[in-house]
Amino acid sequence: MSPADTAHRRDRIALYILCLGMLMIVLDGTIVNTALPVLKDSLNFSDGNLTWVLNAYLIPFGGLLMLSGRIGDLIGQRRMFLWGMSLFTFASLLCGLAESQEMLIGARFLQGVGGALGSSVILGMIITMYKEPRAQGEAIGVYSFVASAGGSVGLLLGGLLTDVLSWHWIFFVNLPIGVATVVLAKRLVPDRPGLGLKENKVDVPGAAMLTGGLMIAVYAIVGVEKQGWGSTQTLGLAAVAAVLLTGFVVRQARIAHPLLPLRIFRSRNVTGANLVLLGVLAGMFSIFFFGARYAGEILGYSPIEIGLAFLPMTLLLGGVSTKGAQPMAERFGPRNVLMGGLTLIVAGVLLFSLAPVDGSYAVNILPSMLLLGLGAGLSFPSIMGLAMSGSTPEDSGIASGLVNTSMQVGGAIALSVLATFAAERTTAKLEAGATDLAALNAGFHVAFYIAAAIAALAIVAAALVLQDERVPAAAVDTADAVQLERADADVSLPAYSEAA
Incomplete structure (x- = not known):
């Protein structure tokens, strides 16, 4: 095996290990949702306290991402990843063993801390491992698939585990994944020394x-x-x-x-991509949340059936993000691919907004899933690449943490806005004499309209703010040569753009 093949194989294994850790964290975001009704009865949660099963995780997770990313730059990103995965796995064990509300909520808080420590540096580690443009784009595609499609996998897996075994297993399933990730990462993921705490005081x-x-x-x-x-x-x-x-x-x-070098925001792509990401999240979160509720509460799908309903979107997203997005970015530029993907997301959300109370899967859900899978598969790799394009190796952790913070906090903001308007519309319809299902569906429609409008504004922002960075043909042609150089070379990234 040539040195280039050896380096490529080593980096590919490391990529899959990092994405396995990310998958465990992403799955946890939706796998718990399917078990909430069972958790409520099992541990005697009130409606108000039940929300803390989610909030106890989201608050530390969203709050610690940027800090974790920066500390990872200082002490070493692999070390931060290992700490996070170990804590997340241990907290998952505590969650599965919980026999009281207090124990479960406390363990969920620890899970949030571990999730922030581990996930904050993953994208930065991937960027520093892959220097050649095509290989980097393909790696970002794999990461984007896991980060975006893992939620729908969680819906399916959560329903299956809860129905077949018990709610405890939605947490126990993390144990073999977490242990394997930590052991393999310690042996096979390359370690790049951090900047050092002495020279760079926290x-x-x-x-x-x-x-x-x-x-x-x-x-x-x-x-x-x-x-x-x-x-x-x-x-x-x-x-x-x-x-x-x-x-x-x-x-x-x-x-x-x-802690956060403000020079990172000099790059229009770093700043713009994090803003545009809100539009992508609004579209996708509206479908994950309200689309799942439409299937369950209006069409009467079981948790497993809801997961299966989302499966076509997951499969298409995976195929496009890992195989199709990078060649298109090379030909048309990542900004243009992103704008095309956002357009498909808008179309998919608007199509879902037409779903009636007596809708069917083939007519009202499947076409939207196909559009959204294609749109997200094109959008996420492009936006992740643009968001990281202005970061140096020394700041890749904080840039990665910034992207993850935008996803978590931005997603929470988008979902809160959509949920508020949906609830107001449902209440108004009920007061006007509509049936419960008709009122609920009307609220979902309002959420879809607003999500589509936010995604449409993101298209405009992408056109005005982002800078298209096409991959030169020469860079693609010399991929093998660059891979050979990467065997033992240090990784460097483009300097920050000074464009206004």
Whole structure:
């Protein structure tokens, strides 16, 4: 086997190990949703307390991603990944053994911490492993598939485990995955030394402001559906979060060793891609949440049937993101591919908004799933590549954490906005005399309209802000030569763009 083949095989194995860890974390986001009704009865949760099964995970996860990414840059990204996967696996064991509400909620908090530590550096590690454009694009495609399609796999797996075994197994299933990931990563994932804590002091006050601000913001967001956007709690928490995050930004601009180097935002692609990501998330989250509810609450699908209904989208997303997105990005440019993918997402969401109360899978769900699978398969690899295109190896962890924070916090904001308007529409329809199912479906339709509008605005933002970076033909032709050089060479990435 030639050195180039050996290097390629080594990096491919490392990529799959990292994505296996990411899959475990992503699965947890939706696998728990399917078991909530069973959890409520088993541990005697009230409706209000049941939300903490989700919130106890989301708050530390969303709050710690950026801090974890930066610390990973300093102490070594593989070390941070191993810490995160180990803690997540241990917390999953505690969740599965939980016999009380308090134990389950506490273990879910630990899961959120572990998920943030582990996932925050994965994309950065992939970027630094792959320097050649085509190989990097294909690797990002694999990561994007896992990060975006893992949710629908979680719906299917969660329903299967809950129905066949018990809710405990939605957590126990993480144990073999987590142990295998940690063992294999320690042996097979390359370790790039961090920048060092002595030369780059950790900004403790900045870390406290960032983590506190993000956690408070996430707490405010997850409480919106119950408290409302104009409530004293929501407005008060939002104000506190805004003060903390503003203070953090001001501090980063003034100190010698910032936790978040503001130079990262000089790149239009880094800044723009994280903003455009909100449009992609609005479209996909609307389908994952309201589409699943439509299938379950209106059409009467079981949890397993809901998972199977999403399977065509998952399969198409996987095929396009791993095999089709990179060749198209090379030919047309990642920005143009992203805009095309967003257009398909808008079409898929709008098509779903036409679903009636007496709809059918073949007519009202499957066509949308195909459009969304194709659109997401094109969008996610392009947007991930653009979001990381302006990061240096020294800042790849914080750039990765920033992307993940945009996904988690941005997704939570999008879902809260959609859920609020959907609930208001449902209430108005009920007061007007509509049946329960008709009112519920009308609320779903409003959520789909708003999600489609946000995704459409993201197309405009992509056209105005993002810079198209086509892969030169020469770079593609010399892929083998570059792979040979990568066998023992250090990895470098493009410098930050200074474009206004």
